[in-house]
Amino acid sequence: MSGSFPAGGFGAGGLGGGFGGPEGMWQAFDQLRSTFEKKVGTRMGRGDVRAAVLALLAEKPMHGYQIIREIEERSGGSWKPSAGSVYPTLQLLADEGIITAEESNGRKTYALTEAGREEAADAGPAPWEGSAGTGAGAGDSAAFGALPKAGFELAQAAAQVRRTGTPEQVEAAVTVLDEARRRLYAILAQD
Structure with missing residues:
Protein backbone atom coordinates (compact mmCIF):
# COMPACT_ATOMS: atom_id res chain seq x y z
CA MET A 1 0.00 0.00 0.00
CA SER A 2 3.01 2.29 0.10
CA GLY A 3 2.37 5.34 -1.97
CA SER A 4 -1.36 4.82 -1.85
CA PHE A 5 -2.03 7.84 0.34
CA PRO A 6 -0.59 11.36 0.30
CA ALA A 7 2.17 12.14 2.78
CA GLY A 8 0.03 14.81 4.44
CA GLY A 9 -2.17 12.17 6.06
CA PHE A 10 -5.84 12.35 6.80
CA GLY A 11 -6.93 15.86 7.59
CA ALA A 12 -3.54 17.55 7.36
CA GLY A 13 -4.02 21.19 6.52
CA GLY A 14 -7.74 21.32 7.26
CA LEU A 15 -10.76 19.29 6.27
CA GLY A 16 -9.41 16.50 4.11
CA GLY A 17 -6.33 18.53 3.17
CA GLY A 18 -3.76 16.65 1.13
CA PHE A 19 -6.57 14.80 -0.62
CA GLY A 20 -8.04 17.73 -2.54
CA GLY A 21 -10.75 18.42 0.01
CA GLY A 41 -9.75 -13.27 2.49
CA THR A 42 -7.97 -16.56 2.12
CA ARG A 43 -4.39 -15.91 3.16
CA MET A 44 -3.26 -19.41 4.05
CA GLY A 45 -1.92 -22.25 1.96
CA ARG A 46 -3.47 -25.61 1.15
CA GLY A 47 -1.71 -27.34 4.04
CA ASP A 48 -3.18 -24.76 6.39
CA VAL A 49 -6.73 -25.61 5.28
CA ARG A 50 -6.04 -29.27 6.03
CA ALA A 51 -4.53 -28.44 9.44
CA ALA A 52 -7.45 -26.15 10.28
CA VAL A 53 -10.04 -28.78 9.32
CA LEU A 54 -8.27 -31.42 11.42
CA ALA A 55 -8.01 -29.06 14.41
CA LEU A 56 -11.72 -28.24 14.29
CA LEU A 57 -12.90 -31.81 13.75
CA ALA A 58 -10.73 -32.90 16.69
CA GLU A 59 -13.11 -30.84 18.83
CA LYS A 60 -16.39 -32.08 17.35
CA PRO A 61 -18.05 -33.19 14.10
CA MET A 62 -19.01 -30.30 11.81
CA HIS A 63 -20.43 -29.59 8.38
CA GLY A 64 -18.47 -27.66 5.74
CA TYR A 65 -19.90 -24.18 6.19
CA GLN A 66 -19.61 -24.56 9.96
CA ILE A 67 -15.88 -25.22 9.44
CA ILE A 68 -15.55 -22.10 7.27
CA ARG A 69 -17.31 -19.93 9.89
CA GLU A 70 -15.21 -21.35 12.73
CA ILE A 71 -11.95 -20.67 10.88
CA GLU A 72 -13.03 -17.10 10.18
CA GLU A 73 -14.08 -16.55 13.79
CA ARG A 74 -10.96 -18.09 15.32
CA SER A 75 -8.64 -16.17 13.03
CA GLY A 76 -10.27 -12.91 14.09
CA GLY A 77 -11.69 -12.42 10.61
CA SER A 78 -8.29 -12.43 8.92
CA TRP A 79 -8.82 -15.76 7.17
CA LYS A 80 -12.00 -17.04 5.60
CA PRO A 81 -11.27 -19.99 3.36
CA SER A 82 -13.56 -20.44 0.39
CA ALA A 83 -15.87 -23.39 -0.05
CA GLY A 84 -13.69 -24.15 -3.08
CA SER A 85 -10.75 -24.87 -0.78
CA VAL A 86 -12.56 -26.48 2.16
CA TYR A 87 -14.77 -29.00 0.34
CA PRO A 88 -11.98 -30.49 -1.81
CA THR A 89 -9.90 -30.80 1.37
CA LEU A 90 -12.77 -32.62 3.07
CA GLN A 91 -13.09 -34.96 0.08
CA LEU A 92 -9.36 -35.66 0.10
CA LEU A 93 -9.41 -36.39 3.85
CA ALA A 94 -12.35 -38.75 3.33
CA ASP A 95 -10.51 -40.50 0.47
CA GLU A 96 -7.48 -40.94 2.76
CA GLY A 97 -9.64 -42.42 5.52
CA ILE A 98 -8.88 -39.50 7.87
CA ILE A 99 -12.53 -38.42 8.17
CA THR A 100 -15.96 -39.90 7.60
CA ALA A 101 -19.03 -38.12 6.26
CA GLU A 102 -22.53 -38.80 7.51
CA GLU A 103 -25.48 -37.26 5.70
CA SER A 104 -28.39 -35.96 7.75
CA ASN A 105 -31.11 -33.52 6.70
CA GLY A 106 -29.36 -32.90 3.38
CA ARG A 107 -26.08 -31.93 5.04
CA LYS A 108 -22.88 -33.89 5.38
CA THR A 109 -21.36 -33.83 8.83
CA TYR A 110 -17.69 -34.73 8.98
CA ALA A 111 -15.94 -36.50 11.86
CA LEU A 112 -12.41 -37.79 12.42
CA THR A 113 -11.63 -41.49 12.18
CA GLU A 114 -9.09 -43.06 14.53
CA ALA A 115 -6.37 -42.31 11.95
CA GLY A 116 -7.67 -38.74 11.78
CA ARG A 117 -7.47 -38.31 15.54
CA GLU A 118 -3.85 -39.48 15.43
CA GLU A 119 -2.99 -37.07 12.62
CA ALA A 120 -4.75 -34.18 14.39
CA ALA A 121 -2.86 -34.92 17.61
CA ASP A 122 0.48 -34.84 15.73
CA ALA A 123 -0.36 -31.70 13.72
CA GLY A 124 0.68 -29.10 16.32
CA PRO A 125 -1.10 -25.77 16.83
CA ALA A 126 -3.97 -24.76 14.57
CA PRO A 127 -3.00 -22.31 11.80
CA TRP A 128 -4.87 -19.41 13.43
CA GLU A 129 -2.87 -19.94 16.64
CA GLY A 130 0.45 -19.51 14.84
CA SER A 131 3.69 -19.92 16.65
CA ALA A 132 4.73 -17.52 19.36
CA GLY A 133 7.83 -15.67 18.21
CA THR A 134 10.51 -14.53 20.53
CA GLY A 135 12.48 -12.06 18.48
CA ALA A 136 11.99 -8.33 18.07
CA GLY A 137 8.80 -7.56 16.25
CA ALA A 138 7.28 -10.95 16.98
CA GLY A 139 3.69 -10.58 18.00
CA ASP A 140 0.50 -12.39 18.74
CA SER A 141 -0.96 -13.72 15.50
Missing part, protein backbone atom coordinates in the same frame (compact mmCIF):
# COMPACT_ATOMS: atom_id res chain seq x y z
CA PRO A 22 -13.22 16.19 1.81
CA GLU A 23 -14.13 14.21 -1.31
CA GLY A 24 -10.51 13.12 -1.73
CA MET A 25 -10.39 11.94 1.86
CA TRP A 26 -13.48 9.79 1.35
CA GLN A 27 -12.00 8.35 -1.83
CA ALA A 28 -8.91 7.42 0.19
CA PHE A 29 -11.11 5.73 2.80
CA ASP A 30 -12.94 3.82 0.09
CA GLN A 31 -9.55 2.68 -1.22
CA LEU A 32 -8.48 1.70 2.31
CA ARG A 33 -11.72 -0.23 2.85
CA SER A 34 -11.35 -2.11 -0.42
CA THR A 35 -7.73 -2.93 0.42
CA PHE A 36 -8.78 -4.47 3.73
CA GLU A 37 -11.67 -6.31 2.05
CA LYS A 38 -9.19 -7.93 -0.32
CA LYS A 39 -6.75 -8.81 2.46
CA VAL A 40 -9.39 -10.29 4.75
CA ALA A 142 -4.48 -12.98 16.76
CA ALA A 143 -3.52 -9.31 17.12
CA PHE A 144 -2.22 -9.23 13.54
CA GLY A 145 -5.49 -10.76 12.37
CA ALA A 146 -7.46 -8.20 14.35
CA LEU A 147 -5.69 -5.21 12.78
CA PRO A 148 -7.14 -5.55 9.25
CA LYS A 149 -10.57 -6.17 10.73
CA ALA A 150 -10.31 -3.05 12.91
CA GLY A 151 -9.11 -1.00 9.93
CA PHE A 152 -11.99 -2.24 7.81
CA GLU A 153 -14.50 -1.41 10.54
CA LEU A 154 -12.99 2.07 10.93
CA ALA A 155 -13.30 2.65 7.18
CA GLN A 156 -16.93 1.47 7.30
CA ALA A 157 -17.72 3.90 10.13
CA ALA A 158 -16.06 6.77 8.25
CA ALA A 159 -18.03 5.91 5.11
CA GLN A 160 -21.26 5.93 7.16
CA VAL A 161 -20.44 9.40 8.51
CA ARG A 162 -19.78 10.54 4.95
CA ARG A 163 -23.12 9.21 3.71
CA THR A 164 -25.37 10.36 6.53
CA GLY A 165 -23.49 12.95 8.60
CA THR A 166 -23.98 16.68 8.72
CA PRO A 167 -21.08 18.92 7.65
CA GLU A 168 -20.26 19.42 11.34
CA GLN A 169 -20.24 15.65 11.95
CA VAL A 170 -18.00 15.13 8.94
CA GLU A 171 -15.57 17.76 10.24
CA ALA A 172 -15.58 16.10 13.69
CA ALA A 173 -14.91 12.71 12.05
CA VAL A 174 -11.92 14.14 10.18
CA THR A 175 -10.52 15.42 13.48
CA VAL A 176 -10.95 11.97 15.09
CA LEU A 177 -9.33 10.22 12.13
CA ASP A 178 -6.42 12.66 12.09
CA GLU A 179 -5.86 12.03 15.81
CA ALA A 180 -6.07 8.25 15.26
CA ARG A 181 -3.43 8.46 12.52
CA ARG A 182 -1.08 10.42 14.78
CA ARG A 183 -1.58 7.95 17.62
CA LEU A 184 -0.89 4.97 15.34
CA TYR A 185 2.41 6.50 14.23
CA ALA A 186 3.21 7.25 17.87
CA ILE A 187 2.85 3.52 18.62
CA LEU A 188 5.47 2.74 15.97
CA ALA A 189 7.75 5.44 17.33
CA GLN A 190 7.87 3.81 20.76
CA ASP A 191 10.95 1.77 21.54
